[in-house]
Amino acid sequence: WVASGCNGCVGWCPLRAKVVDGKAVKIEGNPNSTWTRGKLCPRGLLNLQILYDPDRVKKPLKRTNPKKGRDEDPRWVEITWDEAIATIAARMKELRDKGTPERFAMFRGRYTALDADLLYSRLVKAYGTPNAISHSALCDETNKSGNWYARGEYAYTSYDLEDANYVLAFGTPFLESHRPTTGLLAAWAQGRRGRAIRPKTVMVDPRLSVSAARADEWLPINPGTDGALALGIAHEILTLGLWDRKFVGDFKDPAKRFVTGQEMAEADWVDGYSTGLVPWWNLFLKDFPPEEAAKKTGIPAATIKRIAREFATTRPAITMRGRGAGAWPGNGTYNVYAIYALNGLVGSVEVKGGANHYPSVSFSAEPIPLAQDDVATAGSKKPRIDEKGTLKFPYADVITNNAADNILKDFPYPIEMALGYWNNFTFSAPGSRRWEEVLKKVPFVVHHTTHISEWSMYSDIVLPARTYLEKWAAGSPAGGSGLWSGMTLYQPVVSPLYDTRCEVELALALGKKLGESYPSIK
16 A cells, blocks of 8 residues: 545545555555545546556657647657757747747646646746746635635635534535545534534535535525625624624624614724624625525525524534635625625634634745846746736736736737646636637647647647656645645655656756756756
8 A cells, every 4th residue: 555645636635545566456545644534535536547548648749730720630749858848948948038038828737736836936937937827717716815805814714514513505515526525525424423413504506416415405596696695694694683792893882783774883883803894784784685685696585584593593603615606707706705704703713613724734945045037037027917916906816717818919918838737728718719719829839738638739749747646746735624734745656657757857857958058947
């Protein structure tokens, strides 16, 4: 048995593989893991299929057909890693020699903490481009941005499902796909079976998901209106006087109450550990009773009122949120913000059975400080192609599809080279056709991947990647992994099957090759 880790999501769950005569024959969860309790979700169990799939990319490939399109055969030919690295580095060098390193863009899909540091961050910064673009906006970025609005932490949230007495999940199919799936599966089961009190689970979801079918109650909400439901619940909690006074605060005069449609004077209120409740009420909540929420959500007002009373009186209680609530371009962050605020109203922040923040494990400082020459310094200061940090997107950390839109417009400058790894935006992104046009437009495209995909078909060079079971790596699970911070260390379970390299090896190879001309990159 060889211990390692899964990279199917940002849970980075520990696993172990049974190896017989050099071949992995079985995958299971690591029984020594605290947060997964020795379990593993179906995605982790599929690692063997990824490892031994006969259709894996086995050697570096070079395109010989200059035409790119859905019906074009790339006419791949095999090349060596030396030729591939030399070709890629030469194209990167051309841009630097012209003083335009910002015209190189890195696109990241699935990753580990180690390659995120070396390939996605360190190499890109030393080279001199601001354009390191993650897939995160296609994933769960609003989950983090809504959390940041609510509590100042741009991170995921950890849910203590083991000790909660009431779970209200908005668009969070945590028994089938919400990361970290294994940790949530194990914690929810423990909370349901291992205690004298059986917590109630209410699933808010337009579809009858596996999680909704297993829940005690399913609320089939109109898509995208999760925030409206949360606001209606918040209104009801306040008008009934059921908020947590120690955490939220209270009126100076205990006789005062929140009354629908009536503003409250801020001077009459004293904050507890939160701030801004009275302005929130005056600006919006006072005019948004359950009856208004019912009009938008399709959930009867009587149901909203009952859920509000149950949630506020069955403590500790948790509101969870996932992609179903957050993955909306216009209001996703605000949905998450409103949902998280319910945790504050009932005092379920940083408490047993509540919504907590367990930060990822911190790494020590790098032994060799990052160096940038004048070209890198100037290039790094250029505006990003996704417009992060501008007035258009002042608080967003990643705007993945906006990068595609701007590349097509040559804004704020043309992109002449793109390197993607473990990504496939031409399949996974909404409006994926735009990415096909991007890859036809960019003169030179590289893809580091285990399998030929839609992104690969528009690439000039395809580099074979190692699977999770063939490489060294490290991953620090997202905050939702339970009651702990953790670190998963990866080691090769078997020797690499083909002529492949991992992302860290790619970063080092490019750094060394570029370092022949630019020592600061090496």
